Amino acid sequence: MRLAILSRGPRLYSTRRLVEEARKCNIDVNVLDPLQFSLSIGTENVEILHKGEPIRIDAVIPRIGHSITRHGVALLNQFEQIGIYAANSGDGIRLSRDKLLASQILAKNGIKIPTTAYVRDIRDVDAAIQRVGGLPCVIKVSEGTQGQGVFLRHTLREAKNLVEALLLGDKAVLIQEYIAESHGKDIRVLVVGDKVVAAMRRRARGSEFRSNYHLNGTVEAVTLSPEAETIARRAARVLGLGIAGVDLLEGEEGPLVLEVNSSPGLEGIEKASKVNVAAAIIEYIMDDWEFSDVNISQLLRTQTGSSVLSIHLRNHPKLIGRNIEELFAEQIKMPLFAISRDNDLIWNPDGALQLRYDDILICYGKTDTLRNTLKRAMKIDSNINSQYINYQSNTNDNSRDIISQQ
Ligand SMILES: Nc1ncnc2c1ncn2[C@@H]1O[C@H](COP(=O)(O)OP(=O)(O)O)[C@@H](O)[C@H]1O
Ligand SMILES: [Mg+2]
Incomplete structure (x- = not known):
């Protein structure tokens, strides 16, 4: 396997460690600066050039700095397009770098986060603070x-002044519930390919409330509860990251996900946990590189005339308690291919399965047939049509998010 670490800093600890562990496995490895790539996009020919030359690599580990996120995402999308394996996809990086978007996806998938408000207008600050506790x-x-x-921020006046300044600087501003019991500390969990490989507790120094390693915080070993482990794995998964640093706050009622990092630093965590995280990453890539992730929502849109539609049962109370079979009685083959239930997917559900309030039906097929079938099925519910209009406009987004729960 020819591996490239996409990094601007060949001498950085994390980059060096990945190279070192790859070499131990006899992998042909190079550190390539993401800014030295150029892309060409055409219907006939899609290319990636490095320093003007075509590249010859099989897999990449992206270590994309925040300041070049946009470029990094474009580069990774292109790798995806030509079938070169990337340990983290462009999409995963994009989603996790936007705390607002990431919070929406985490919450939608039932992963607990501190209550978060998003404001655009200074007049909304007061209400937002109330909403977050x-x-x-x-x-x-x-x-x-x-x-x-x-x-x-401790007072309304200070909070408003800050929000105002940030909005003037054209920043997207989040107002978040302060998790007091976690003041000055958090837990960083390293998830590699669906498994937790290491964890550490980070503590801030002095009166600082932010526990970031780069703010001179200290690190120590920590043993994760099974609950925290599951939450961290799910958080990495719903954001589509193969390699992730999941930050957890220890709330009174259990762990809360604060954010998920797509290029987690390895220095602090290797020191604190004594785990060879770089080796775990290389091992994962050796196992995984021949199988690239597929962006299913994109794939399903390649054909005109077919689509994925979803129905949220909560909006159709009359369907609750019925069997799937009843809904699709006239169908030889049910267009229903999954039910999202309790943050899990039930594939090819049995006809006798009873529908519940929180279920989301996910159907796939020819759009016209599917619509007619679903409309007919939903006729059981008399005032269905007006509600159904809304689904059509949201169809693409819904299907994407549900599929990312896999
Ligand atoms: N809602 C919160 N309650 C308590 N502490 C928080 C909260 N949000 C952030 N922190 C502290 O601030 C640190 C940095 O916040 P985070 O959202 O992870 O931003 P960054 O991406 O800059 O690391 C966290 O590691 C945590 O120690
Ligand atoms: Mg953080």
């Missing part, structure tokens, strides 16, 4: 890193 509250920019852009 009052003062003190955390105010952060959606695309910050290493603790920059994260603030604790």
